[in-house]
Amino acid sequence: MALEHAILVSLLEKPGSGYELARRFERSIGYFWNATHQQIYRVLKRMESDGWVDVREVPQQARPDKKEYSVAAAGRAALRGWLNEPIEPESVRHDLAVKIRGAAFDEPAALISEVERHHQAHTDRLAHYLAGERRDFTGPESPGPPDPGRELQHVVLRGGIAYERMMLAWLDDVLATLHRLAADR
Amino acid sequence: MALEHAILVSLLEKPGSGYELARRFERSIGYFWNATHQQIYRVLKRMESDGWVDVREVPQQARPDKKEYSVAAAGRAALRGWLNEPIEPESVRHDLAVKIRGAAFDEPAALISEVERHHQAHTDRLAHYLAGERRDFTGPESPGPPDPGRELQHVVLRGGIAYERMMLAWLDDVLATLHRLAADR
DNA sequence: TCCTTCTATGCAACTCGTTGCATAGACAAG
DNA sequence: CTTGTCTATGCAACGAGTTGCATAGAAGGA
Numbered sequence: 001m002a003l004e005h006a007i008l009v010s011l012l013e014k015p016g017s018g019y020e021l022a023r024r025f026e027r028s029i030g031y032f033w034n035a036t037h038q039q040i041y042r043v044l045k046r047m048e049s050d051g052w053v054d055v056r057e058v059p060q061q062a063r064p065d066k067k068e069y070s071v072a073a074a075g076r077a078a079l080r081g082w083l084n085e086p087i088e089p090e091s092v093r094h095d096l097a098v099k100i101r102g103a104a105f106d107e108p109a110a111l112i113s114e115v116e117r118h119h120q121a122h123t124d125r126l127a128h129y130l131a132g133e134r135r136d137f138t139g140p141e142s143p144g145p146p147d148p149g150r151e152l153q154h155v156v157l158r159g160g161i162a163y164e165r166m167m168l169a170w171l172d173d174v175l176a177t178l179h180r181l182a183a184d185r
Numbered sequence: 186m187a188l189e190h191a192i193l194v195s196l197l198e199k200p201g202s203g204y205e206l207a208r209r210f211e212r213s214i215g216y217f218w219n220a221t222h223q224q225i226y227r228v229l230k231r232m233e234s235d236g237w238v239d240v241r242e243v244p245q246q247a248r249p250d251k252k253e254y255s256v257a258a259a260g261r262a263a264l265r266g267w268l269n270e271p272i273e274p275e276s277v278r279h280d281l282a283v284k285i286r287g288a289a290f291d292e293p294a295a296l297i298s299e300v301e302r303h304h305q306a307h308t309d310r311l312a313h314y315l316a317g318e319r320r321d322f323t324g325p326e327s328p329g330p331p332d333p334g335r336e337l338q339h340v341v342l343r344g345g346i347a348y349e350r351m352m353l354a355w356l357d358d359v360l361a362t363l364h365r366l367a368a369d370r
Numbered sequence: 371t372c373c374t375t376c377t378a379t380g381c382a383a384c385t386c387g388t389t390g391c392a393t394a395g396a397c398a399a400g
Numbered sequence: 401c402t403t404g405t406c407t408a409t410g411c412a413a414c415g416a417g418t419t420g421c422a423t424a425g426a427a428g429g430a
Contacts, residue, residue, distance in 0.1 A: 002278075003386085005287065008287070012290050018408080033277070033279065034277070037409085037410095038389085041409065042386095064394075064408040066409085079290065083287055086302065087284065089307075090280055091278070092217050094275055095273075096275070098217070098218055100340065101337055101338060102264055102267075111268070118274065121274050146365075146369060148293055149290075151362055153286060155285065159359075163355075165351075166347050170348075174344075180331075181336060204378050221418070222378090222380095224416080224418085248378075248425075249377060249379075
C-alpha cells in the first residue's frame, strides 16, 4: 500500500495533524490520491508505533488540541526505499466508462445529464488547478538555483491540468455520440 | 460498489465463465476497470444467489468443465437502476505523482528510469488500443442504422486512446523536468 | 522426463477502505 | 435559543480487495 507514503510526502512538505492531512487530501493531494480521515488516523497511529513519524501535542485555544506529526528518520528511510522500488502501472476504475458501455442495454440518452454533470465537475477542477498555478507558479523567477520541490510540484500540477483538459475533450466526444444516437431513432 | 455492474455489462456483451471474465478484465475492460479472478468468482456467486445471473454447466473436452453465466432479468433491472443513479467523480490513485513529489526529498534523477518504464508501458498500451481500433472500428460503414453498442464501445476506446496520449505527453514533460533538475547541480 | 503453461474453480486469511456513530467546545445564522 | 458548522480525534462493524495456496488434466518445450 502507498497511503503511508503519500502521508510521508505530505508531512515532509509540511508537518500537520491528522485532521489537516485529511483536508489536504480533500483538496490538492486528493485530486490524485484520496483518503478519508478514518484511514489517515489509523495509518498515522501505525506509522507512529513503527517510528516513522514523531508526534507533538499542540494545545490550542478555542478549539480542540491537536497532535502534530512530523517525519522521523525511519520514515525518511522508508520513503527512500519505496522511491527506489518500481511500481505497477496504476489500477484504474472508470465508473463512467462502465456506465457508457452499459447504456447500450438501456437508454443511452438518459446518460446525457449525467455526463454533463461530470463535465461541469471537471470544468470546476480545471479552473481550480489553473488558479493554483497562477497563484504559486507564475511571477518573476527567483534568483539562484531552482527549488526542486517547487519544480516537481509544478510538473505534477501540469499533469492534473492535462488530465482535466483531456477529460473535457473526451466528455464532449461522449456527449456528441450520445446526441447522435438519440437523433438516430 | 460497481464490480458487479461491470460484470453485468461484460456478460450482456457476451456471456461467459468466471475465468473468461477474468481474462477480459486483464485485457480490454481491465484498462478502465480491473479485478482478480478471486473477486470475480466471489461476486458471481453472490450475483447468482441474488438471481442476477443464470448459470449453465458446459462440459468440455481436454479441459475442465466451465460454468457459463448470463444475465437474468433481475440483473438487467439492477443494471438499469444503477445507470439511473448519479455516480461520484472517480477516486484516483496516482502512485507516480506521489513518487514525483516525494523525489524532492531524495534524489530526483533516480526516478528517470522509473518514469521511462512507465512511458514504455503507456506506449505499448496506446499501440494496443490503436490496433484494436483499426481492427474493430474502421472499414466501410455498415448500412442501416448504427449499432449503439458499437458506437459506445468506440467512444470508450477513444477515451482510452486520449488518456494514453495525454500520459505520454505528460511523462515527456516529467522527464524533461527531471533532466533539467539533474543538470542544475 | 520433467517442468512449465493453460484452462477452470475455489478456500482461507489477511489487509485496505467505507460508513455510521460519538464526543465536545466555539461560533455564527436564523 | 436552537440548529448547524468547524475543529479535532476516535471506535466498531462491515464490505471490498489482495495474496497464498490447492486441485487437476492436457499440451508443449528443455
